[in-house]
Amino acid sequence: MIKDIAASGNAGILSFIQALNINRIVSSKAKTFSRFSTIAKPFSRFSTEGKIGVLGILCIILMAVFAPVITICPPQKITGDSLEPPGPGHILGTDELGMDIWSQICYGARMSLTIGLAVAILSGFGGGAVGILAGYMGGHIDKALMRIIDVTMALPSFPLLIVISAFLGPSILNVIFILVLFSWAKPARIARSQTLSLKKNNYIIAARNYGAKPFYLLWRHIFPEVMPVLLVLVIGISSHAIIAEAGLAFLGLGDPTSKSWGMMLNHATGFRSIYFTPYWQWWLLPPLFMLIFLLLCLAFISRDMERILDPKLKIKKGF
Amino acid sequence: MVKDRNSFILRLLSTLFVILAINFFLPRMMPGDPFSTTSADEVGEEIIVMTEEQRLYYLNYYGLDRPLHEQFLGYMKNLMKGDLGRSIYYKMPVRDVIMLHLPWTVLIVVGATIISTISGVVLGTLSAKNRKKGSDRLMMMGMISFAEIPSFLLGLILLLVFSVHLRLFPLAGAVTPFADYNGPAEQAWDILYHASLPIVTLSLSQLTGVYLLTRNTLITVTTKDYIRTARAKGLGENTVWIRHALRNALLPVVTRTGFMIGIMMGGVVLVESVFSYPGIGMTLRSAVVGRDYPLIQGILLVIAVSILICNLLVDKIYGKLDPRVVI
Numbered sequence: 288m289i290k291d292i293a294a295s296g297n298a299g300i301l302s303f304i305q306a307l308n309i310n311r312i313v314s315s316k317a318k319t320f321s322r323f324s325t326i327a328k329p330f331s332r333f334s335t336e337g338k339i340g341v342l343g344i345l346c347i348i349l350m351a352v353f354a355p356v357i358t359i360c361p362p363q364k365i366t367g368d369s370l371e372p373p374g375p376g377h378i379l380g381t382d383e384l385g386m387d388i389w390s391q392i393c394y395g396a397r398m399s400l401t402i403g404l405a406v407a408i409l410s411g412f413g414g415g416a417v418g419i420l421a422g423y424m425g426g427h428i429d430k431a432l433m434r435i436i437d438v439t440m441a442l443p444s445f446p447l448l449i450v451i452s453a454f455l456g457p458s459i460l461n462v463i464f465i466l467v468l469f470s471w472a473k474p475a476r477i478a479r480s481q482t483l484s485l486k487k488n489n490y491i492i493a494a495r496n497y498g499a500k501p502f503y504l505l506w507r508h509i510f511p512e513v514m515p516v517l518l519v520l521v522i523g524i525s526s527h528a529i530i531a532e533a534g535l536a537f538l539g540l541g542d543p544t545s546k547s548w549g550m551m552l553n554h555a556t557g558f559r560s561i562y563f564t565p566y567w568q569w570w571l572l573p574p575l576f577m578l579i580f581l582l583l584c585l586a587f588i589s590r591d592m593e594r595i596l597d598p599k600l601k602i603k604k605g606f
Numbered sequence: 607m608v609k610d611r612n613s614f615i616l617r618l619l620s621t622l623f624v625i626l627a628i629n630f631f632l633p634r635m636m637p638g639d640p641f642s643t644t645s646a647d648e649v650g651e652e653i654i655v656m657t658e659e660q661r662l663y664y665l666n667y668y669g670l671d672r673p674l675h676e677q678f679l680g681y682m683k684n685l686m687k688g689d690l691g692r693s694i695y696y697k698m699p700v701r702d703v704i705m706l707h708l709p710w711t712v713l714i715v716v717g718a719t720i721i722s723t724i725s726g727v728v729l730g731t732l733s734a735k736n737r738k739k740g741s742d743r744l745m746m747m748g749m750i751s752f753a754e755i756p757s758f759l760l761g762l763i764l765l766l767v768f769s770v771h772l773r774l775f776p777l778a779g780a781v782t783p784f785a786d787y788n789g790p791a792e793q794a795w796d797i798l799y800h801a802s803l804p805i806v807t808l809s810l811s812q813l814t815g816v817y818l819l820t821r822n823t824l825i826t827v828t829t830k831d832y833i834r835t836a837r838a839k840g841l842g843e844n845t846v847w848i849r850h851a852l853r854n855a856l857l858p859v860v861t862r863t864g865f866m867i868g869i870m871m872g873g874v875v876l877v878e879s880v881f882s883y884p885g886i887g888m889t890l891r892s893a894v895v896g897r898d899y900p901l902i903q904g905i906l907l908v909i910a911v912s913i914l915i916c917n918l919l920v921d922k923i924y925g926k927l928d929p930r931v932v933i
Contacts, residue, residue, distance in 0.1 A: 434620070441621040441917075445872035446890070446909045447628065450902055453894045454632045530756045534876050537758060538891050552762070556880070562770045562777055575762055579755055586754035 333591045340587030347581055351396035358390035362546050373569050380569035382551075383558055391546045392573050398547035399581060402459070402532045406466045407525035414471030415478040415517045419509055422482030423501065432475070439472040448531060452540045459542050462535060466528045474520045481513045515596045522589040526582050533578055548574035614921060618914050625910045629903045630681050634674070690907070691900035695893065700904035704886060708908065710780050711878070711885030714801055715870050718808035723863055725809070726816025731852060733817070734824035746821075753814035758876035761807040765880060768803060775803050778882035804881045811873065812866050819862050823855040830854075857928055864920030868913040 333341065350357070360366040360377070365385040373380040379388040421432040448465055455461045485491060491508050499507075535541055536549025537556075551574040561567050665671045672680075684691075690700035729745065736742045755763075769775045776782070780800050787793040827833065828851050836850045878887035886905050893901040 437617050438621050438624055441617060441914075442624065443868065443872050443910050443913050446875065446906050447625075449875060449890065449894060450906045451628070451632065453897070453902060454635075454899075526754075534756070534758060537876065538879060539895055556762075562765075567766065567770065571762070571766070575759060579759055582754050582756070583751065586751070590750070 332595055333588075334594075336587040337591030340584040340591070343580060343584035344588065347396050347577075347584070348400065350393050351400050354390070354393040354397065358387065358393050360387035360390050362386060362390040362394040370566050370570075372565070379573055382554065382570055383566075388551075388569060388573060391551055392548070392577055395546050395548045395551060395574065396577070396581075398459075398542075398545055399529050399532065399578070402463060402466070403525035403529040403585075405463050406470060406528035407521045409463070410467045410471040411474050411517055411521035411524055413467070414474035415513060415520075417471065418475035418478030419482045419505060419513060421475070422479035423486060423505060423509065429479070432479070436472045436476050439469065440476075442469070444469040445531065445534065448535065449538065449540065452535055457535075457540050457542050459545065462532055462542070466531055470524050470527060474517055474524070477516055477520065478513050481516060482509055485509050485512055519589055519592050519596060522585055522592065526585040526589070529578075529581065529585075548578050552578075615918075618918060622910070622914055625907065626682070626685070629907060630678055633899050633903070634677075685907075690904040693893075693898055693901040693904075695896045695898040695901065700900050703889065703901060704904055704908055707884055707886045707889045710801075710883060711871075711874055711887060713797075714804045714808060714878075714883065714885065715867060715874060717801060717805040718812065718870060719863060719867055721805060722809035722812040722866070723816055723859065726813050727820050727852075727856070727859060729813075730817045730820025731824060731847065733821045734828070735847065737825060745817075749814045749817050752810065755811075756876075757807055757811035757873045758880050760810055761804070761877050761880040764803055764807055776800050780884050801883075804877055804883050807877050807880075808870055808874065812870060815862060815866065816859060819858055820855060823858055824851055827851050827855045857924070860924055860927060861920055864916045867916045871909050871913055 363386065366387055367377055367381045367385045369381065369383050369385045371377055371381040371385070377387045377389065379392065381387055382391070417432065421429045448469065451465050452461060455465070485508070491504060494504060494508060532541065532547065533549035533552070536547050537552045539553050539557075541547055541550045541553070543550075552571065555561060555567065555571040555574075558566070558570075561571065662671070670677070688701060690704070692698065693700050693703050696703045729749075733742045733745050765777070769777045776799065780797065781793075782796055782800075785796060787796065833846060833850055836846045841850075874885065875887035875890050877883075878885045879891050882888065886908065890902065890905045892898075893905065
């Protein structure tokens with residue numbers, strides 16, 4: 288009799304858990320989306336700075352996408368006299384070869400955005416995936432990965448970037464590849480530590496006991512939880528990548544066939560005695576201003592997102 | 607703790623090893639060899655300037671036909687002796703080229719470290735003292751926005767404003783060319799005058815980190831019991847802040863300083879390029895432009911080793927400063 292009650296009690300609890308679990312599974316699909324929207328939704332929760340940041344980024348994206356529409360002259364063609372001051376034909380003047388600076392700015396936005404986005408997505412989500420897997424599997428793989436991450440984070444990244452791109456030769460793909468190589472470690476480390484703490488949660492243990500496959504667990508339970516943290520990191524990585532690309536191009540290590548803002552800075556500062564002429568006012572200032580504007584916008588957004596997601600994440604700021 | 611320390615040193619050593627390996631393998635991964643591409647302009651375009659026999663002779667002469675691990679051991683042996691190879695552009699040993707330019711970089715990095723640490727601590731203390739007042743919030747906002755501008759763009763702005771527009775500072779170089787000095791004081795002044803903008807740029811880029819760290823640690827420290835005890839003893843407000851609070855808040859700042867030097871050694875390449883300052887960063891840039899591979903490798907090694915040494919030193923100093931850390 289007692290046994291029976293115990294058994295039925297157990298069954299009751301089990302079915303209760305099962306019901307909960309089914310509920311979870313049913314709502315999980317909606318939940319994955321709702322998680323994305325918790326990140327997309329709070330535009331109203333953004334502070335003024337954050338709104339400025341979002342609008343600024345939107346402007347730059349529009350500029351990059353509609354570059355052919357809003358410019359008159361192609362960026363790589365000689366369309367005017369050399370070093371024309373800003374005027375009706377060329378809104379921002381021309382450089383030493385007579386190419387239009389306004390169209391170089393618009394097309395250059397594509398370069399910065401592409402590099403920022405590609406590096407951020409590859410290393411943010413790639414590194415995140417590596418970190419989640421390592422944290423989930425544990426054991427030797429995890430230990431080995433931690434060693435690699437430690438070393439990668441201790442490497443002096445910018446000097447190495449310069450040297451590797453000097454050896455591999457300048458092209459967009461190489462630049463992206465090298466930047467990813469140096470920026471995947473941080474998201475991997477954070478995703479790993481998050482996974483380690485998530486793994487101990489009861490609902491995940493319950494799901495596993497119900498026979499959930501590792502892939503299902505990772506995709507349905509762990510990834511959505513780690514996602515917000517990764518998104519904040521991704522913005523930081525993209526601004527780092529943009530800085531690094533601009534820096535490399537400024538040193539003359541960018542892709543010579545494309546026009547980026549860093550390249551423009553390189554050409555302008557490389558121009559003999561530019562500081563003794565008025566040319567810097569329309570040649571050097573626009574790319575400088577655009578780069579700073581883009582970086583500030585990204586910073587505003589990432590700080591706001593951090594603030595909004597704060598209760599859920601504990602990224603140590605600084606180092 | 608002992609285990610922790612060992613793993614710390616192990617990490618430094620493995621980092622050093624990775625850098626050495628990158629340094630060694632990168633040039634060997636490139637297509638061709640030094641004897642077939644010496645006069646080619648493009649990668650992949652090979653101009654044969656010597657017969658096969660001559661090429662094999664030179665490969666043998668430079669030891670490039672030996673197995674990789676033997677070459678690596680030889681490379682390590684040369685490094686231990688301090689031999690970094692010969693610069694192609696300067697036509698002299700890489701070590702001498704680096705020694706010629708390193709003092710300038712050390713000057714601006716050390717100057718920037720001192721300035722940014724002191725001013726960061728002072729501003730952070732002021733900010734923590736005036737917490738929740740307008741001046742603190744204003745300072746926070748300004749500092750944080752400032753931190754987002756990378757150092758070389760900041761350097762360009764400073765250059766444009768102070769050298770080009772106001773003509774207060776020199777545009778380039780570390781000393782006035784062909785200057786005759788009346789005594790060492792004037793020479794020192796000239797060097798300082800040229801170094802001031804690069805130093806200011808580097809310190810501004812690092813200021814925010816120190817400022818935020820000091821401010822936040824101070825705010826946590828001031829909630830501690832011993833601060834209340836100090837106040838209860840009737841100590842003056844300044845004594846409490848400086849001798850009791852700040853002393854304890856400075857510990858993380860010391861660690862931060864070590865990291866800072868590391869970050870600055872990376873950023874210094876760009877900053878020196880902006881100001882055409884003849885340190886190793888500028889040399890690295892010209893070496894990259896001139897494809898002077900031995901020099902590039904040598905400079906990378908010097909930068910990496912100095913960063914690792916800084917980390918090690920910080921670890922040592924931290925142990926001395928904070929007796930709670932057992933070594």
